[in-house]
Amino acid sequence: MLRITSNLFHLEVAAVAFITACTVFVSLSTQAQWSKEQSKNNVKQVLIKGGWLIDGVDDERRLNTGLLIQGDHIKGVDLKPDQAELESVEVIHLTDNDTVLPGMFDLHAHYNLDFLGKGRVEEVVYNGTIFLANGITSTWSAGEYYPERVISQRDRIDAGRSVGPRLFASGPYFGAFRCEYNVKVAADDCIGWPNDITESEIRQEVDSWYHKNVISIKIKQATPDEMRIIIDQAHKNGMTTAAHLANYNVEYDVPLRDAIKMGLDRVEHQLTLGSGGPLSDELPEMIELMIANRVFYDANLQMYGGINERRAHADEMLWTNEAKYFTPYAQGLLIERGDPPPESDAKEFSQREFEVKALYKAGGASLLIVGTDEPVYTSLLPGFAYHRELLGLTYAGISPIDVLKAATINGARALGVEDELGSIEPGKLADLVIVRGNPLEDIKVAREIKFVIKNGVTYNPQKLLQSVEGKIGPTGVDDHARWQLKFKPLRYRES
Numbered sequence: 001m002l003r004i005t006s007n008l009f010h011l012e013v014a015a016v017a018f019i020t021a022c023t024v025f026v027s028l029s030t031q032a033q034w035s036k037e038q039s040k041n042n043v044k045q046v047l048i049k050g051g052w053l054i055d056g057v058d059d060e061r062r063l064n065t066g067l068l069i070q071g072d073h074i075k076g077v078d079l080k081p082d083q084a085e086l087e088s089v090e091v092i093h094l095t096d097n098d099t100v101l102p103g104m105f106d107l108h109a110h111y112n113l114d115f116l117g118k119g120r121v122e123e124v125v126y127n128g129t130i131f132l133a134n135g136i137t138s139t140w141s142a143g144e145y146y147p148e149r150v151i152s153q154r155d156r157i158d159a160g161r162s163v164g165p166r167l168f169a170s171g172p173y174f175g176a177f178r179c180e181y182n183v184k185v186a187a188d189d190c191i192g193w194p195n196d197i198t199e200s201e202i203r204q205e206v207d208s209w210y211h212k213n214v215i216s217i218k219i220k221q222a223t224p225d226e227m228r229i230i231i232d233q234a235h236k237n238g239m240t241t242a243a244h245l246a247n248y249n250v251e252y253d254v255p256l257r258d259a260i261k262m263g264l265d266r267v268e269h270q271l272t273l274g275s276g277g278p279l280s281d282e283l284p285e286m287i288e289l290m291i292a293n294r295v296f297y298d299a300n301l302q303m304y305g306g307i308n309e310r311r312a313h314a315d316e317m318l319w320t321n322e323a324k325y326f327t328p329y330a331q332g333l334l335i336e337r338g339d340p341p342p343e344s345d346a347k348e349f350s351q352r353e354f355e356v357k358a359l360y361k362a363g364g365a366s367l368l369i370v371g372t373d374e375p376v377y378t379s380l381l382p383g384f385a386y387h388r389e390l391l392g393l394t395y396a397g398i399s400p401i402d403v404l405k406a407a408t409i410n411g412a413r414a415l416g417v418e419d420e421l422g423s424i425e426p427g428k429l430a431d432l433v434i435v436r437g438n439p440l441e442d443i444k445v446a447r448e449i450k451f452v453i454k455n456g457v458t459y460n461p462q463k464l465l466q467s468v469e470g471k472i473g474p475t476g477v478d479d480h481a482r483w484q485l486k487f488k489p490l491r492y493r494e495s
Contacts, residue, residue: 043070043071044069044071044090044456045068045069045070045075045086045088045089045090046068046069046089046090046091046092046458047066047067047068047069047086047090047091047092048064048066048067048068048069048091048092048094048100048432048434049065049066049067049091049093049094050093050095050096050098051064051094051095051097051098051100051434052064052099052438053067053077053078053099053100054099054100054101054102054401054404054439054440055077055423055424055425056101056102056404056405056408056422056423056424057423057425059401061099061440062078064078064094064100065078065079065080066078066079066080066081066083067079067100067424067432068086068089069430069453069456071456072429072455072456072457073427073428073429073430073456074424074425074426074427074430075426076426077424077426092434092451092458095436097436097437098434098435098436098450099434099435099436099437099438099439099445100424100433100434101404101408101424101432101433101434101435101439101446102409102421102422102423102424102431102432102433103135103136103137103138103408103421103431103432103433103452103453103454104135104136104138104370104386104407104408104411104433104446105136105137105138105139105140105369105370105407105408105411105412105414105415105421105422106131106136106139106140106370106371106372106382106386106411107139107140107142107242107266107296107298107411107414107415108140108142108268108298108300108371108372108373109131109136109139109140109141109142109371109372109382110141110142110143110372110373110374110375111123111124111127111128111141111144111149111150111382112144112145112375112376113376113472113473113483114376114377115330115333115376115473115474115483116333116474116483116484117337118483118484118485119180119484119485119486120145120180120485121145121146121482121483121484121485122141122144122145122146122147122149122150123149123472123473124149124150124153124164124167125153125162125164126468126471127381127382127383127472128153128157128163128164128165129163129164129464129465129467129468130325130381130382130383130384130464130465130468131164131382131383131386132163132164132165132383132452132454132459132461132464133449133452133459133461133462133464133465134383134386134387134447134449134461135435135446135447135449135452135461136383136386137165137166137431137433137452137454138165138166138168138411138412138415138417138421138431139165139166139168140168140170140216140415141167141168141169141170142218142242142268142371142373143170143172143173143177143218144169144170144171144172144173145178145180145485147169147171147172147209150167150169150170151167151169151212151213153167154167154169163459163464165454166421166431166454168215168216168415169212169214170214170216170217171209171212171218172192173193173218173219174202174205174206174217174218174219174220174222174226174230175193175219175220175221175226175227175253176188176190176193176220176222177190177193177220177221177244178192178193178487178488179191179192179193179487180487181248182487183221184247184249185221185247185248185251185253186221186222186223186226186247186253186254187223188221190221190487191487191488191489191490192487192488192489192490193221193222193490194490194491197226197490199229201490202226202229202233203229203233206233206234206237206239207237210237210239214239215238215239215240215415215416215417216239216240216241216242216265216416217230217234217239217240217241217242218241218242218243218244219231219241219242219243219244219264220243220244221244221247221253222243222253222254223253223254224253224258227243227253227254227259227262227264228262231262231263231264232263235263238416240265240266240414241263241264241266242264242265242266242267242268242298243259243266243267243268244268244269245259245268245269246269246270246273250273251273252273256272256286257282257285257286257289260289260290260293260295264295265295265414266296266297266298266369266414267290267295267296267297268297268300268373269298269299269300269304269373270299270351270352270355271283271286271287271290271297271355271359272286272351274351275347275348275350275351283355283358287358287359287362287364288362290359290364290367291359291362291363291364291367295367296367296368296369296410296413296414297356297359297364297369298369298370298371298373299352299355299356299368299371299393299396300371300372300373300389301349301356301389301392301393301396302372302374302385302388302389302391302392303343303372303373303374303385304343304344304348304349304352305343305344305352305392306342306343306344307339307340307342307343308342308346308349309349309388309392309395310388313391316391316444317388317391319447320384322379322380322384323379324469324470325381325465325468325469325470325471326379326470326472326473327470327471327473327474327475328470329473329474329475329476329479330472330473330474331379331473333473333474334378334379335379337377337378339378340377353395353397356368356393356396356398357396357398360397360398360402365402365405365406366405366410366413367410368398368402368403368405368406368410369406369410369411369414370386370389370393370403370406370411371389372385372388372389376472381472387444387446390403390407390443390446393406393443394443400439400440400441400442404439404443404446408422408423409422409423410422429455429456430453430454430455430456431453431454431455432451432452432453433446433449433451433452433453434449434450434451434452435447435448435449435450436448436450449461452464
């Protein structure tokens, strides 16, 4: 058996802006993201021995006696010593301090950035590398302005021509927020989602993104009738739905109660519009409805706590220089802009914390999911923000094991991919994170990453990060065009 050391081969970044991975192991034949059929010839076997295991299902951290990966799938877990003595297998030996976790999910993973004050646009390649380096092996992008960029990178990753997390594309926003902050409420008109949009057009839109392999869509600034049609057509296609329900007048476009009755699968940000602890009278009813209907909740605490949380917990929330991943020119733009005002005041944020804790205490732990909601306006990046969100959930009173389940198996269930991902079990895809320490004692350990394994391929997180330093954002004045948002009409007139 070949003993593997920590001297990983490093990653090369191609000039054409896609990344080719160089891994610990001899290269495998390319496998698509969801491939279950593999050639029986030359299928690599990798055995992870030692350390500890948190499998995403049980509540305990247990000794790892042997975890076998065959190709891109997990072949065996908790192997006995005689079972772990295999021929033609490569071995990763862990220390007594290391812990193996399932790959993590960000279910509000915005890839869009705004450097010029001219709208948000997607950058997936380098952002994706940073997500992967932080142990986030799967992302859902929660509304896209240039969905073709996300889908193109998804397909490159799936074909083995680029490196990044599993990209569960969302397609564009379903609702008037296709026109970004030019709209405040669902009734505002948008060229990409006009006020007179028909039922037929809505259903065709859902179908068109389903045929592009989008498995879950984002609803924002839709009317009640529009939302009903979107959810109905999505479910006919086996797609799930998530929604941002409040508008920018701090009112509901669609009340949560009604959205749940329509069949909404996931709700984002908040469960009521109240502020100030338990003052929102409808919260118990909303929690009861969510539990009864299995509606997942993505609280985005690190975004809504935002600047105030980072000021209060700077030593824990700001542990690395995230600015170095931007181009020098982009860094200058961000410095000139300065920090935006806090997303919410202390009273409103306390309500967000109160709500997530109330759902948790009422028996809704399995409905909690992790999402960053971190489009880039500052020098902070969503891949790192993920660990701020894990920390924020513990600040709100969620136990570390339930935070880790929210990050792994709950995320997989919320997307409907739990048969393949989200836990460490035989037959599932080999998406794993190996960290230094015990995250059940301190959730910050989840960012002390030794190796990331995705699809059975092992990456050195530091090499991934080094490969993208100075790469994100425009390089100068002549590079502004691709960083400006242009709205696309729903209806194209023939000339």
